[in-house]
Amino acid sequence: MKITRNELMILAGIVIFTASATIPAFYRLRDHLRLRDTVRGMERLLNAGARYKTEYGVWPTTRSRGGVDVRFGSERVPNREVMNALRAVEGEGNEGHVANPRRVIFLDWMEKGAGAVRLGPEGDILDAWGMPYQIVLDANLDGICDVTDSVYSGGIDGGMIIWSSGPDRKSDTMDDVRSWRR
Numbered sequence: 001m002k003i004t005r006n007e008l009m010i011l012a013g014i015v016i017f018t019a020s021a022t023i024p025a026f027y028r029l030r031d032h033l034r035l036r037d038t039v040r041g042m043e044r045l046l047n048a049g050a051r052y053k054t055e056y057g058v059w060p061t062t063r064s065r066g067g068v069d070v071r072f073g074s075e076r077v078p079n080r081e082v083m084n085a086l087r088a089v090e091g092e093g094n095e096g097h098v099a100n101p102r103r104v105i106f107l108d109w110m111e112k113g114a115g116a117v118r119l120g121p122e123g124d125i126l127d128a129w130g131m132p133y134q135i136v137l138d139a140n141l142d143g144i145c146d147v148t149d150s151v152y153s154g155g156i157d158g159g160m161i162i163w164s165s166g167p168d169r170k171s172d173t174m175d176d177v178r179s180w181r182r
Helices: 005-056 078-087
Strands: 070-072 134-137 144-147 154-157 160-164
Touching: 005 078, 005 160, 134 144, 144 160
Parallel strands: none
Antiparallel strands: 070 134, 134 160, 144 154
16 A cells, blocks of 8 residues: 555654644653652751751751851852761761761662652762752751851751752752742
8 A cells, every 4th residue: 555645744744743742741741750859859858867966966067066057069068068977978078977976877869769869979969950959057056047148048947958959950040949938
């Protein structure tokens, strides 16, 4: 059976129509899954931080104990310092296991279910878009996280807050995914 040119054009139209309806749905699904994984990653970090606080009475940082709150997630102050303490890994922020002397593993990122959230090559925790999570710890234990140099400046209730830069990969923008409500 020979296919005519008209039949071929109709078939091509059907394929193009189907693709034009399917591809945007695929991207919406991908974005939804990235958002879900990012939120789950924040929840896991918050739970691990709370368990650390219960174990040691302070948040997982050796920076500024009793002083001011500390923000992690930049090149200058990477979040691997928090991750090393939570994972009982010797390294930046946990040299000689000073931040976690009992070597309790509060967070094992190799567990199944991490999704698109992952550890970077240097040990930083990255969101589903490949950017470091921003983490602020209440180092002075007043129950309020003071965020500096951010649109989130001011006090936010909690001992540990986290946000992701979101799809635009830029912190302090409207699409950031936050662990708190305002």
